[in-house]
Amino acid sequence: MDASSYVLECVDLRRELPAHPPKIPAKLLLDKVSFSVARGEVLAVVGPSGAGKSTLLRLLNRLDEPTKGTVFFHGKDYREVPPGELRRHIGMVMQRAFLFPGTIADNVRFGPKQHGIDLTNEAVADLLAQVGLAGFGNRQASTLSGGEAQRVAITRALANEPEMLLLDEPTSALDDAAKSGIESLLESLIRQRHLTCVWVTHDAAQARRMADKVLMLEAGRVTAHGDARELLHA
Amino acid sequence: MLSHFFPSQLSLGIAECIAAALIALLAMVLARRRGVDMLGELPLAQVRGIVQIVAVGAILAFLLRGPQWTSLIVLSAMMLAAATIVRGRAKNIPRAFTLALFSIFVGAGSVLAIMIVLGVIPLRVSMLVPVGSMVIASTMNMQSIFLDRFRGEITSHVGEIESALALGATPDVATIPYLRAAYKASLIPSIDNVRSLGIVWIPGIMAGMVLSGASPIYAALYQFVVISTIFSAAAITCLTASYLVTARVFTAQQQLLIRN
Numbered sequence: 001m002d003a004s005s006y007v008l009e010c011v012d013l014r015r016e017l018p019a020h021p022p023k024i025p026a027k028l029l030l031d032k033v034s035f036s037v038a039r040g041e042v043l044a045v046v047g048p049s050g051a052g053k054s055t056l057l058r059l060l061n062r063l064d065e066p067t068k069g070t071v072f073f074h075g076k077d078y079r080e081v082p083p084g085e086l087r088r089h090i091g092m093v094m095q096r097a098f099l100f101p102g103t104i105a106d107n108v109r110f111g112p113k114q115h116g117i118d119l120t121n122e123a124v125a126d127l128l129a130q131v132g133l134a135g136f137g138n139r140q141a142s143t144l145s146g147g148e149a150q151r152v153a154i155t156r157a158l159a160n161e162p163e164m165l166l167l168d169e170p171t172s173a174l175d176d177a178a179k180s181g182i183e184s185l186l187e188s189l190i191r192q193r194h195l196t197c198v199w200v201t202h203d204a205a206q207a208r209r210m211a212d213k214v215l216m217l218e219a220g221r222v223t224a225h226g227d228a229r230e231l232l233h234a
Numbered sequence: 235m236l237s238h239f240f241p242s243q244l245s246l247g248i249a250e251c252i253a254a255a256l257i258a259l260l261a262m263v264l265a266r267r268r269g270v271d272m273l274g275e276l277p278l279a280q281v282r283g284i285v286q287i288v289a290v291g292a293i294l295a296f297l298l299r300g301p302q303w304t305s306l307i308v309l310s311a312m313m314l315a316a317a318t319i320v321r322g323r324a325k326n327i328p329r330a331f332t333l334a335l336f337s338i339f340v341g342a343g344s345v346l347a348i349m350i351v352l353g354v355i356p357l358r359v360s361m362l363v364p365v366g367s368m369v370i371a372s373t374m375n376m377q378s379i380f381l382d383r384f385r386g387e388i389t390s391h392v393g394e395i396e397s398a399l400a401l402g403a404t405p406d407v408a409t410i411p412y413l414r415a416a417y418k419a420s421l422i423p424s425i426d427n428v429r430s431l432g433i434v435w436i437p438g439i440m441a442g443m444v445l446s447g448a449s450p451i452y453a454a455l456y457q458f459v460v461i462s463t464i465f466s467a468a469a470i471t472c473l474t475a476s477y478l479v480t481a482r483v484f485t486a487q488q489q490l491l492i493r494n
Contacts, residue, residue, distance in 0.1 A: 061400060062487055062488075062489065063396055063399060063400060063489060063490075064489060065485065065487060065489060083399075083487050083488040083489075084402040084403070084404060084488065085402070087399065087400050087401065087402045088401075088402040091400070091401075092397075092400040094393065094396075094397060094400075096393060098393035098394045098396075098397040100394060100397075100398070101411070110398070110401055110403070111401035111402060114401060114402040114403045114404075114407065115402055153397075156397075156401065157400075157401070160401060160402065
């Protein structure tokens, strides 16, 4: 496969927390992490707690800075792209929704507004309908259930029309009913929009259901990388 | 009663200090019975306080006879001390000393300069140093509240701030609700001071002017001027800090530095 056909390439990523002598020693969170994600691919990042999964995800949209190594986005070193522009193209959904105060429509409009785009009422309503929240535009964000709030967080990320979506355990804070709803919503959105995804999960069954490829992390290092069905056989 | 036993001014002053310190210690003894044990800290703080204020008294006695420019040295030293204290309060905020010093310089310096040019504050060491010290102390207190609250707001809204950044927002946009909350919180005590003027407290300048024979109405009006000056300086200081502090808590790559 031609190098530029990868949406994302991570090269020798290392993330180390600096020491603060005398009390706090340096802490290695990630080391020698290299992998690529092809267009339209869903890559699951799995591993035990503390393996560095969320740390890795935060490096991909540059919410955090690698101590060593870099990431190429469409073949270009992402350090050459302004952070705001990069994050517009690489959306993120976190474990919790963290909605902003105001209405649901305010939340959906937030991302595009940062890039000079004012979404019309119709565009907001259309986006909300796609995630099963038709008619929710004028509701206050504080009135939503956990599952509804996570749907808004997904809509908020999609409103920027990203090429790629980073999902940081988006269902782990939800009850079983909301979890399966969000999972099937994400599955249909990924298919409809041909989204490239990196999906962090501690749930191997979820990774098997959702992902094409899997990256296994342990103590900050890659222990396996390959086809999801081969690596995560039941 | 004490003046009966201590005829000289110096011995009377020392006796009054001891009486006041003992009352404070008694209050802390009572507080210990409620499980709040600050008794160990108080004597040291009292000794430190009395040494500092007596030293300042001695320096003032010397300076009041000196040329005008000495007030600049005294006020500059006060600004440095105030910025050092603010830095201690603004834990985790990188380069807080320069932030605090620059903000105090802009806030206190600009307002004092305007009041001097207007002739409201006479350019005399005996007037400039006491009024200037009140202005600088207020900028220090308000900025400490502002930075402490700002840090608290940021660390309790990391998820919201990083969600905004992840959508492409700049640090200024991502933090503006928390800056506003911190700025409002820092203004509240000063607005309450203006509101309660004359009812809850009669500040020192007015009391001193009345005692030295000035008209009570003029003393009252002048006290309002001083309190307003103090408020304006503190408000401008925090406003300046609000423009500078965001850059201190983010990297050039728009990554949040203080997360807990």
